[in-house]
Amino acid sequence: MNKLSFVENRFEGVLPSSISNLSTQLTELYLDGNKISGTIPVAMQNLINLIGLGMEYNLLTGTIPTSFGKFQKMQKLSLQGNKLSGKIPSSIGNLTQLAELFLSQNNLEGSIPPSTDSLKNINSLDVSKNNLSGEIPTTIGNCLNLVYLGLQGNSFNGTIPSSMASLKSLEHLDVSQNNLSGLIPKGLEKLSFLKYLNISFNNIEGEFHPFLFFIGGKKSKKKPSSIVSNIDLLPTISYKMLHQATNGFSLDNLIGSGSFGSVYKGVLDQEERLVAIKVLNLQNKDASKSFMSECKVLRNVRHRNLIKILTCCSSINYNGDDFKALVFEFMANGSLEMWLHPMTDSDNQSKNLSILQRLIIAIDVAFALNYLHNHCEQKIIHCDLKPSNILLDSDMIAHVSDFGLSRLLTTSNDSSQKYTSTIGLKGSIGYAVPEYGMGGEGMLIQVVDPVLLPREVEGMGVATAAMMATKEDDNDNEIEVEEANNTEDFRHIDVDMQKCLLSVLNIGILCSLESPKERINMEEVIKELQMIKSTLLVRGFAKVDQVELK
Structure with missing residues (x-):
């Protein structure tokens, strides 16, 4: 036996120490997506030939055994989505063959051990959403093969190490929601493969260099008092740039419209990046509130199945009127509504979604809602989830959009829950839940x-x-x-x-x-x-x- 997989079942209880009696020839063991509880047996160290170990999204507690340092052939180790505590053992640096290490969404504390500089082959390191603290070690710059680095949602302080400029293969860097300060290292501008950078919700300062689109800014303890202060954590863009990007908001670039505004396809700057520009209809009295609500929600969230906001605009148009717009990633395959209910003259009329594609889209949406409901710092209720608000990118990956009606859910000290919103109870009939809206039972x-x-x-x-x-x-x-x-x-x-x-x-x-x-x-x-x-x-x-x- 070389590989043993029990992924996505309903196994419960603790892992017995006898698991170490499995054949020493076992190279891969995957227990992801179950309800396994208790601690990780130290006896697992006997499985010395493991190259892949996955126990993510279970109910594991306790610490990461220091004996894991004996897995010197290990190439992938995934323990994310559990309730593990304690420190990341320094023995992790012994895993010199390790390519992927996923420890996110636990209760780990302490600092990143300097021994991680021994992980010469690592390309993906994710320790996000823990209780880690201290400075990001400068030795991280020795992991020259890093492609993905997730450090967000911790309590790291100090500066972003300038040694990160040595990570020539880096494509994804997220250090958001920490206590970092100082300047953005200029060397990051020279990372030619860097596609995603998120430094938001820190105390970082200095000039903004658009070698990239990213969400950045300072933390603020001030209570928002206007639309501008609600969006001041987003890099802004001028009305002129948006006007040029859409050829004067030409009807040829109009890709959708609703009560709160219109959406245009646009091309930004020399990079010719395709974007979707949502222009608010300010004659609708609720549009400004929707604008604030959407900014407030989207500036705090980041998930692969949520629409990504790139920038915003709060300005004056060429007629001297107020102008407000949000700029999003462009979704090449339109909305789920277009695929499920194509119009008679639609190009998508001959395209049908298979049962498998529909399931994958449903899973994508469920992941997005799970993030909003259970993994945000402040829980979010979408309030208007429907096919037209589910957008599909070029790979048919689903992204939940349109947070203009979203409500933030807070929990008070007495554990009672209260809803807060600036626009009241609204939503589309047939999609709003019974306690939010009106509608009949579907046949x-x-x-x-x-x-x-x-x-x-x-x-x-x-x-x-x-x-x-x-x-x-x-x-x-x-x-x-x-x-x-x-x-x-x-x-x-x-x-x-x-x-x-x-x-x-x-x-x-x-x-x-x-x-x-x-x-x-x-x-x-x-x-x-x-x-x-x-x-x-x-x-x-x-x-x-x-x-x-x-």
């Missing part, structure tokens, strides 16, 4: 897209599928399928497809129960959707060659 016959059904049952298959009943078995939680009203033609649909559709619909029902306390949380939604996806792939039902999997 199941309108849920299953005929595109997903075989042609021989396409005519009557939607109604047929809708009459299927589901229930959960208390023993093994498996979905049972019951046919209703003589639905003989339904048997033509693959059994795995039946279970997949019913499982997804069941998740939807659990997400929309009348009582918020009874609804399934987003972490469980992610696990359930990933299990459905894994089942389809294992069964060979989904056509993998039609979609690039993430």
Whole structure:
């Protein structure tokens, strides 16, 4: 046995010390995405031939064993998303073959051990969202193969080491939400592969050099008193630049519109970077409030499945009128709405999303909501999540957008929760949850897209599928399928497809129960959707060659 994987199951309890009795020939062990608790057995050190160990997103406590330094063949170690505490052991520097180290989203404390400079082969290092402190070691500049470095969400102080200018391969650097001060090292401008830099929420000062787009600025203890102070953490852009980028806000560049404004496609500067420019309709009295709300939310969040704000503009147009706009990454594949409900003359009319693509998009959205609900410093409720607010990039990765109606959720000292918002209870009918808006119950016959059904049952298959009943078995939680009203033609649909559709619909029902306390949380939604996806792939039902999997 060389590889053992129990990824994305429902294993619970502690890891027994007997795990060390596994064959010494074992090279890969993956236990990610379960509910394993307790401490990491020291006896695991006996698995000396491990090159890959993954125990991320479990309930592990205790410390990282210093004995892990014996894994001298280790190339990937992932312990992120647990409840580990204590310090990062200096013995980690013994793992000279290590290429990927993921320790984010734990309760680790202390400093980054200087021994990390021995990790000559490391290309990805993520220790974000812990309780780490002290200065970022200058020896980090010795890790010359680093491509990804995540240090955000800790309490690092001091300056950004100038030695980082030696990281010639660096593409992603995030030091946001720390206590860093001083100047941005000028050497960072010469890192030709650097695509992403985030220094926001620190006390960094000095000139802004747009070799890059990034979110940067100082922390401020002042209470915002105007629109300008609400967006002062974002680098701003002039009205003239946006006017030029959109060819005078030409209708040829108009890609969408709504009650709060219009969205234009634009090309910025010499880099010819494509962007989406959301121009607020200030004649709408709620537009300015929406602008402030969206700035307030987006300046505090960063996730691969959330739309990324690049800059903003609060100025005067050529007519002397107030002008406000937000600039986002351009999403090449438009909105999910365009794909699910193409217009008759749309270029996307001939394009259909496979069941696997839809599942992947749903998982992307669930990851975004889980981040907003559970991993932000201040929890965020989107309030208007719908297909038109889910945008798809060139790789069909989903990004949740339009935070103009978002509400910030705070917890007071007495643990009671209170909602705060500047624009009241609003949202789109049919997408707002029962306690936020008005709307009727959706009919199941309108849920299953005929595109997903075989042609021989396409005519009557939607109604047929809708009459299927589901229930959960208390023993093994498996979905049972019951046919209703003589639905003989339904048997033509693959059994795995039946279970997949019913499982997804069941998740939807659990997400929309009348009582918020009874609804399934987003972490469980992610696990359930990933299990459905894994089942389809294992069964060979989904056509993998039609979609690039993430």
